[in-house]
Amino acid sequence: MRVSRRYRFCASHRLRAAALPESDNARIYGKCSNPHGHGHDYLLEVSAEGPVDCFTGRVLNLASLDVLVRRAVLETFDHRNLNLEIPEFSEAPPTSENLARLIWRRLVEDWGQVFPAGPRLARIRLEETRRNSFEIMEEE
Amino acid sequence: MRVSRRYRFCASHRLRAAALPESDNARIYGKCSNPHGHGHDYLLEVSAEGPVDCFTGRVLNLASLDVLVRRAVLETFDHRNLNLEIPEFSEAPPTSENLARLIWRRLVEDWGQVFPAGPRLARIRLEETRRNSFEIMEEE
Amino acid sequence: MRVSRRYRFCASHRLRAAALPESDNARIYGKCSNPHGHGHDYLLEVSAEGPVDCFTGRVLNLASLDVLVRRAVLETFDHRNLNLEIPEFSEAPPTSENLARLIWRRLVEDWGQVFPAGPRLARIRLEETRRNSFEIMEEE
Amino acid sequence: MRVSRRYRFCASHRLRAAALPESDNARIYGKCSNPHGHGHDYLLEVSAEGPVDCFTGRVLNLASLDVLVRRAVLETFDHRNLNLEIPEFSEAPPTSENLARLIWRRLVEDWGQVFPAGPRLARIRLEETRRNSFEIMEEE
Amino acid sequence: MRVSRRYRFCASHRLRAAALPESDNARIYGKCSNPHGHGHDYLLEVSAEGPVDCFTGRVLNLASLDVLVRRAVLETFDHRNLNLEIPEFSEAPPTSENLARLIWRRLVEDWGQVFPAGPRLARIRLEETRRNSFEIMEEE
Amino acid sequence: MRVSRRYRFCASHRLRAAALPESDNARIYGKCSNPHGHGHDYLLEVSAEGPVDCFTGRVLNLASLDVLVRRAVLETFDHRNLNLEIPEFSEAPPTSENLARLIWRRLVEDWGQVFPAGPRLARIRLEETRRNSFEIMEEE
Numbered sequence: 001m002r003v004s005r006r007y008r009f010c011a012s013h014r015l016r017a018a019a020l021p022e023s024d025n026a027r028i029y030g031k032c033s034n035p036h037g038h039g040h041d042y043l044l045e046v047s048a049e050g051p052v053d054c055f056t057g058r059v060l061n062l063a064s065l066d067v068l069v070r071r072a073v074l075e076t077f078d079h080r081n082l083n084l085e086i087p088e089f090s091e092a093p094p095t096s097e098n099l100a101r102l103i104w105r106r107l108v109e110d111w112g113q114v115f116p117a118g119p120r121l122a123r124i125r126l127e128e129t130r131r132n133s134f135e136i137m138e139e140e
Numbered sequence: 141m142r143v144s145r146r147y148r149f150c151a152s153h154r155l156r157a158a159a160l161p162e163s164d165n166a167r168i169y170g171k172c173s174n175p176h177g178h179g180h181d182y183l184l185e186v187s188a189e190g191p192v193d194c195f196t197g198r199v200l201n202l203a204s205l206d207v208l209v210r211r212a213v214l215e216t217f218d219h220r221n222l223n224l225e226i227p228e229f230s231e232a233p234p235t236s237e238n239l240a241r242l243i244w245r246r247l248v249e250d251w252g253q254v255f256p257a258g259p260r261l262a263r264i265r266l267e268e269t270r271r272n273s274f275e276i277m278e279e280e
Numbered sequence: 281m282r283v284s285r286r287y288r289f290c291a292s293h294r295l296r297a298a299a300l301p302e303s304d305n306a307r308i309y310g311k312c313s314n315p316h317g318h319g320h321d322y323l324l325e326v327s328a329e330g331p332v333d334c335f336t337g338r339v340l341n342l343a344s345l346d347v348l349v350r351r352a353v354l355e356t357f358d359h360r361n362l363n364l365e366i367p368e369f370s371e372a373p374p375t376s377e378n379l380a381r382l383i384w385r386r387l388v389e390d391w392g393q394v395f396p397a398g399p400r401l402a403r404i405r406l407e408e409t410r411r412n413s414f415e416i417m418e419e420e
Numbered sequence: 421m422r423v424s425r426r427y428r429f430c431a432s433h434r435l436r437a438a439a440l441p442e443s444d445n446a447r448i449y450g451k452c453s454n455p456h457g458h459g460h461d462y463l464l465e466v467s468a469e470g471p472v473d474c475f476t477g478r479v480l481n482l483a484s485l486d487v488l489v490r491r492a493v494l495e496t497f498d499h500r501n502l503n504l505e506i507p508e509f510s511e512a513p514p515t516s517e518n519l520a521r522l523i524w525r526r527l528v529e530d531w532g533q534v535f536p537a538g539p540r541l542a543r544i545r546l547e548e549t550r551r552n553s554f555e556i557m558e559e560e
Numbered sequence: 561m562r563v564s565r566r567y568r569f570c571a572s573h574r575l576r577a578a579a580l581p582e583s584d585n586a587r588i589y590g591k592c593s594n595p596h597g598h599g600h601d602y603l604l605e606v607s608a609e610g611p612v613d614c615f616t617g618r619v620l621n622l623a624s625l626d627v628l629v630r631r632a633v634l635e636t637f638d639h640r641n642l643n644l645e646i647p648e649f650s651e652a653p654p655t656s657e658n659l660a661r662l663i664w665r666r667l668v669e670d671w672g673q674v675f676p677a678g679p680r681l682a683r684i685r686l687e688e689t690r691r692n693s694f695e696i697m698e699e700e
Numbered sequence: 701m702r703v704s705r706r707y708r709f710c711a712s713h714r715l716r717a718a719a720l721p722e723s724d725n726a727r728i729y730g731k732c733s734n735p736h737g738h739g740h741d742y743l744l745e746v747s748a749e750g751p752v753d754c755f756t757g758r759v760l761n762l763a764s765l766d767v768l769v770r771r772a773v774l775e776t777f778d779h780r781n782l783n784l785e786i787p788e789f790s791e792a793p794p795t796s797e798n799l800a801r802l803i804w805r806r807l808v809e810d811w812g813q814v815f816p817a818g819p820r821l822a823r824i825r826l827e828e829t830r831r832n833s834f835e836i837m838e839e840e
């Protein structure tokens with residue numbers, strides 16, 4: 001069974017690949033490369049997969065998931081400027097793809113400590129706006 | 141092709157594992173173990189998978205799916221107290237995980253009679269609130 | 281300017297007018313009068329009206345509104361059985377109309393203490409399901 | 421990584437299988453076979469899958485996807501009568517299943533020209549109404 | 561207290577003012593004047609205003625409202641071609657403004673018979689798409 | 701009749717009242733006063749009120765409204781840093797209240813030129829997140 005839970009956070013960013021000339025940045029990112037930045041309300045859906053515990057009738061303790069997501073994701077990214085306050089984005093552009101990969105890595109790092117006996121982290125979906133979303137699924 | 145259709149029902153429940161002491165129940169379920177119960181509006185999405193019929197251009201008859209879901213799910217659970225009115229939850233706690241499994245079993249039981257020549261029941265998704273959802277996918 | 285903020289809570293209830301015979305209850309409330317109860321996820325939108333403070337650029341402090349709504353509404357109604365745990369509904373049926381009126385009275389009672397210098401409580405909207413909503417507006 | 425983007429278009433149609441007698445059409449499609457037609461606002465979600473480019477931090481250029489979807493789908497179907505203006509539906513009934521298959525074929529045809537070096541078209545989801553949706557996933 | 565309830569129906573139409581030359585129609589309505597028509601999923605929200613009955617705790621009987629809306633609105637407009645099947649639109653263009661006015665008139669006509677002792681019809685809101693909505697409020 | 705149409709834009713900001721000491725800023729705005737800023741996806745709903753034209757069946761030309769809103773609002777605010785790129789916010793804090801007032805003033809300024817013969821600008825609603833919204837209504 002797969003259990004999914006949603007979280008929200010907001011952040012600002014400016015899309016810019018440091019390794020590319022400005023003309024390329026303008027062409028690739030359009031108005032998202034405005035030097036003063038802009039922002040989004042991100043929706044993060046975290047999905048875990050595992051068996052249902054026969055005593056508790058639960059796949060995982062949602063309160064523990066909340067603690068994990070708050071510590072690994074929300075406290076780092078909520079109400080932040082991704083370019084200036086997240087070291088991983090001092091060079092790499094804070095696209096939603098890169099942000100999703102960073103969130104995935106952070107969740108993977110802390111997952112085993114919070115859920116040593118399962119379930120697995122199966123998927124994350126990061127919704128940048130109501131139109132665009134980005135998913136990472138576990139390797140199978 | 142996968143076809144999905146949404147249904148809604150509301151029910152009340154109290155989360156409590158009969159086999160565990162009260163202190164464990166309070167710890168595991170928090171305010172969801174309030175003895176007087178509380179309730180939710182559940183959204184159920186049922187997904188069927190199969191080929192498109194070349195004459196009708198349909199994967200399945202949605203009116204037949206409605207009859208099946210109404211009989212197997214809505215008539216049993218809508219406007220009910222899950223603990224007091226659903227025998228399966230006299231012992232097991234009516235978590236959304238257990239509720240999803242029960243709905244899956246009931247749909248599987250009746251599916252072959254309503255759709256003897258396909259399509260397959262591929263997935264159900266039970267949304268407890270806008271934040272939490274629970275999915276069961278067919279074994280592959 | 282009018283500022284609105286949304287809150288969610290879930291509760292169970294059974295619709296039943298104590299002063300009416302059972303046959304009338306069944307006719308008026310239909311499956312909502314099931315003796316074992318059912319439940320809903322309520323959405324409450326609270327709207328305040330007042331001038332924008334020229335220093336802070338705000339109509340009201342949203343953190344104060346959160347404290348007020350949590351104390352006057354959420355702590356009382358969230359994860360509760362309205363019939364058994366709310367004294368006002370020991371006799372009167374816990375319809376969404378009556379629930380909205382009770383929420384309104386509780387907010388009005390505490391409002392002046394939290395916002396002595398304005399803004400006014402202008403409106404509440406209680407959404408029982410995505411289909412039905414109930415609004416109370418201040419007398420003008 | 422999978423990237424998904426949403427588009428909207430509206431169209432009218434009448435469900436009718438030309439190869440079947442009228443009585444069968446009425447039985448299969450119900451009020452959807454009304455000879456004068458009716459309409460829907462369709463939501464189309466297109467999902468692409470591929471690696472994240474290490475310079476741009478993107479899986480694909482969304483502006484290119486917009487051009488592709490506009491040319492292959494929106495210009496053809498938006499504000500159209502599917503039965504009268506889409507040759508593929510002069511015989512086959514314009515069910516959402518058939519419409520999804522036609523959209524899939526059109527996207528596949530143009531995909532390689534717009535994205536010669538990847539990513540792959542992984543999935544489309546066509547939402548006919550908020551209740552019904554239709555998905556096609558790439559063969560694996 | 562104001563009580564609101566939502567209904568859905570779908571219909572097709574073509575925007576065209578019979579009294580105007582084709583060039584004006586094209587200029588005013590753009591692609592909405594395509595002669596073969598297109599369609600929408602309309603959402604109709606009906607709001608009634610009145611006191612809460614002290615016995616039943618209700619402003620109105622929602623089942624009676626359902627009967628009224630089904631008879632006065634849904635049976636007439638759902639799954640229809642507005643231009644060809646609604647006499648009022650043989651001349652006047654079936655814009656959402658005109659459709660809202662027609663729905664309002666029909667509700668007003670039947671309202672007194674279904675709710676002779678109140679509540680009043682206070683407002684309707686017709687949502688053509690998620691972007692555009694049209695409201696009529698009672699004269700005060 | 702009131703006609704409403706929705707627009708979206710995203711921007712970043714930092715809440716800070718220049719006239720107040722930093723300790724007050726931290727207390728009033730909390731994490732919203734983070735010096736590096738954060739961002740939101742704003743939804744703007746613009747409502748116009750007027751009679752329905754008997755020839756066109758419309759209250760206003762939506763294409764003209766789009767031009768007006770794009771020029772007066774979207775081009776100025778979309779993908780911008782409100783503090784650094786909007787002169788009005790070099791001193792005043794870019795709260796949603798102040799942003800709504802600025803949008804209202806800009807719409808009022810251009811309205812008469814685009815709609816000299818009506819309808820009136822009746823209301824705007826600015827949704828900062830799904831939880832918080834801010835409305836300005838015309839003086840009556």
